Amino acid sequence: PLDVAEEPKSTQYSGEIHPSGKFIVLTDGLGKHTTVELSEPLDEEISGVIEVVGRVTNQATIMCASFVQFREDKSAFDLELYNEALKIIQEFHEYFPFGTGMNT
Numbered sequence: 744p745l746d747v748a749e750e751p752k753s754t755q756y757s758g759e760i761h762p763s764g765k766f767i768v769l770t771d772g773l774g775k776h777t778t779v780e781l782s783e784p785l786d787e788e789i790s791g792v793i794e795v796v797g798r799v800t801n802q803a804t805i806m807c808a809s810f811v812q813f814r815e816d817k818s819a820f821d822l823e824l825y826n827e828a829l830k831i832i833q834e835f836h837e838y839f840p841f842g843t844g845m846n847t
Contacts, residue, residue, distance in 0.1 A: 791815040
């Protein structure tokens, strides 16, 4: 389960897909790298904004449970509005039990 005590964060990254398709290496505007490990290799191109849900591992990578691609060619993505939604989810986490394993 995700630790709801930690505030969800969204950061703008650019990235590249490892040739194996099992990893995405993301780089933020300050040059810091984050590796996202996928459960299955990617079989298609990804672009635009990507939301990754997962856990931070002992190796400081993110083990991806799922991801959602918000393609810019389909509709514009409002990152500011998305960040506000994350704040609301954090504040009222009892109504948004992501990753808690709760049955609804």
